[in-house]
Amino acid sequence: xxxxxxxxxxxxxxxxxxxxxxxxxxxxxxxxxxxxxxxxxxxxxxxxxxxxxxxxxxxxxxxxxxxxxxxxxxxxxxxxxxxxxxxxxxxxxxxxxxxxxxxxxxxxxxxxxxxxxxxxxxxxxxxxxxxxxxxxxxxxxxxxxxxxxxxxxxxxxxxxxxxxxxxxxxxxxxxxxxxxxxxxx
Numbered sequence: 001x002x003x004x005x006x007x008x009x010x011x012x013x014x015x016x017x018x019x020x021x022x023x024x025x026x027x028x029x030x031x032x033x034x035x036x037x038x039x040x041x042x043x044x045x046x047x048x049x050x051x052x053x054x055x056x057x058x059x060x061x062x063x064x065x066x067x068x069x070x071x072x073x074x075x076x077x078x079x080x081x082x083x084x085x086x087x088x089x090x091x092x093x094x095x096x097x098x099x100x101x102x103x104x105x106x107x108x109x110x111x112x113x114x115x116x117x118x119x120x121x122x123x124x125x126x127x128x129x130x131x132x133x134x135x136x137x138x139x140x141x142x143x144x145x146x147x148x149x150x151x152x153x154x155x156x157x158x159x160x161x162x163x164x165x166x167x168x169x170x171x172x173x174x175x176x177x178x179x180x181x182x183x184x185x
Contacts, residue, residue: 007053007084007085008053008084008085009052009053009054009083009084010050010051010082010083010088011033011050011062011066011081012049012081012167012169013029013049014048014079014166015048017047018047023076026043029048032070033050033052037055038052038053039052039053039055040052042183044177044180045173045176047173048078049169049177050066051181063082064080066082067079067080079167081111081112081113081166083111087139088181090137091109091111091137091139091140092175092178094138094140095109095142095171097133097144101144101171105149105170105171106148106149107142107171108142108143108144108168109141110141110143110158110167111139111140111166112139112140112166113165113166114165118136120162121134129154132153141166143155149170
């Protein structure tokens with residue numbers, strides 16, 4: 001008998017349902033994740049946030065499996081970044097901008113597909129971004145866009161630097177994802 005505790009994960013699909021491109025119904029995305037053998041699948045908002053449970057600790061590349069399944073099932077190609085519930089908790093606990101970032105819609109959490117990309121992001125952190133702020137965590141970069149995301153240059157530079165190797169959510173969305181992760185099944 002397997003006594004391992006099931007693990008909760010969140011998959012963040014980059015660019016799903018932004019504008020007219022990469023349209024995927026959340027019901028279809030839930031079904032796709034369930035077809036991969038994951039349990040307790042929930043989506044949040046309409047932007048490619050999926051919370052699910054694995055029956056046991058897995059060593060397979062969940063992100064690659066989900067990306068491949070998305071293309072095969074819908075024809076939509078999107079990068080996927082996966083965080084375990086423990087990684088998500090660390091991301092939320094590691095926010096260095098709590099007192100400064102009064103508007104959660106202007107604080108972005110950019111999740112790195114490859115943690116070694118931290119080196120590239122640290123180079124951006126050495127530059128002067130005016131009233132915008134950047135801090136680098138283990139798997140994320142925290143980006144404070146004081147004048148709003150569209151008005152700022154820092155996140156644009158980060159996105160240009162990492163491309164499909166990063167996906168971002170604002171702080172409000174990250175805390176909502178965390179609430180779903182913590183919900184009883």
